[in-house]
Amino acid sequence: MRIARFSIDGNVAFGAVEGDGPDGLVLDIIKGIPYADFELSGTKVPLSKVRLLPPVLPNKVVAIGRNYAEHAKELGNAIVDDQGRPEPPVAFFKPTTSVIGSGDAIEYPSFSDELHHEAELAVVIGRMCREVPRERVKDVIFGYTCANDVTARDVQKREKQWARAKGFDTSCPLGPWVETELDPSDLAIQATVNGEQRQLGRTADMIRSIEELVVHITEAMTLLPGDVILTGTPAGVGPLNVGDEVAVTIEGIGTLTNKVIKRG
Template sequence: MRIARFSIDGNVAFGAVEGSGPDELVLDIIKGIPFADFELSGTKVPLNKVRLLPPVLPNKVVAIGRNYAEHAAELGHAILDSEGRPEAPITFFKPSTSVVGSGDPITYPSFSQDLHHEAELAVVIGRMCREVPKERVKDVILGYTCANDVTARDVQQRENQWARAKGFDSSCPLGPWIETDLDPRDLTIQCTVNGEQRQLGRTSDMVRSIEDLIVHITEAMTLLPGDVILTGTPAGVGPLNVGDEVAVTIEGIGTLTNKVIKRG
């Protein structure tokens, strides 16, 4: 099932996306919220008559760095220790205020001159959990969506932590919806800028699997329904400029599209 969050006539709701062609998609409005038992209302609205919102408003976005070997290499970082074992994943946060939806603008931060795209598969948590064993990871996942871990690369390189570089407003586009019925182990991830391909990778190239990441994260913290995990980006990250349209497409999910605008 594809679950979208949307607004219509000033009201916010969740709906199940139905249909095949772009002009044929409709939303069957959900009674309740998707983080508990819910029913479809049978009341349907055309997707092109609503405004898509970020599919969730997370309490926190937990992001993983250097989870694709080629991306780590292009930034000059090693992912293996001296004995050839994977280093512990780099973990950081993006605040809830960084989240925007598909179609929303990415605002170029005034304190940067080198903004980059990072296409990523995002995991949406469906239930409160901590210390999740590997064999139960699937039980805590609601589904998956597309993400763009937009990064002020120059700020990341000159500051000792990444809060400003990766946490500014609009730095975490998510969408267009959540896909609940998906095997995430070998999906194509693609990023285009103004229609030109920049990134092309597969989730099978992750250094650490989604199961390993959730085990690692929940050893330290409780995840809440609607929290999001960004699982890392493949190689090919590059610059974004004002006026660019950046699109992240993930096999089996859809396309997240945003335009870069100048800060007003």
């Protein structure tokens, strides 16, 4: 099931996305919130009549870096130590103020001259969890959505912490909706800029699986319903300029599209 969050006539609601093709999609409004048992109201509105919002409002976004070998290589980062042992996952936060939805604008930050796109599969958590064993990971996942870990690459290179480089306002597009029934083990991930393909990879190429990432993160912290895990980006990251339209498409989910504008 595809679950969207949207606004219409000043009201915000969740809805189940029904139909095929952009012109035939409708939203069946959900009674309550989708993380618990819910009912469909039977009240339906065309997708074309609403504004899509970020599909969730996370308490936190936990992002994982260097989870695709070719991407780590293109930025000159090692994935094993001097003794051939895998490096531990690189985890960082993106604040809730960085989250925007499909169709919202990415604002080019004034403190950067090198903005990059990073197409990623996002995991949406469905229940409060901590110290999740590997065999229970599927029980805590609500679904999956598309993400773009927009990065001020020049700032990332010159500052030891990535908070500004990856946490600035509008740096975390999510959407267009959450797909709750999906096998994420081998999905195509693509990023295009102005229609030109930049990134093309598969989730099967992740160094660490979704199960490993959830176990690793929840060893340290509690995840709440609506929290998001970004699982890393395949190779092909590259520049974004004001006026560009960037689209992230993930097999079985859909396409997240955002335009880059000048901040202010």
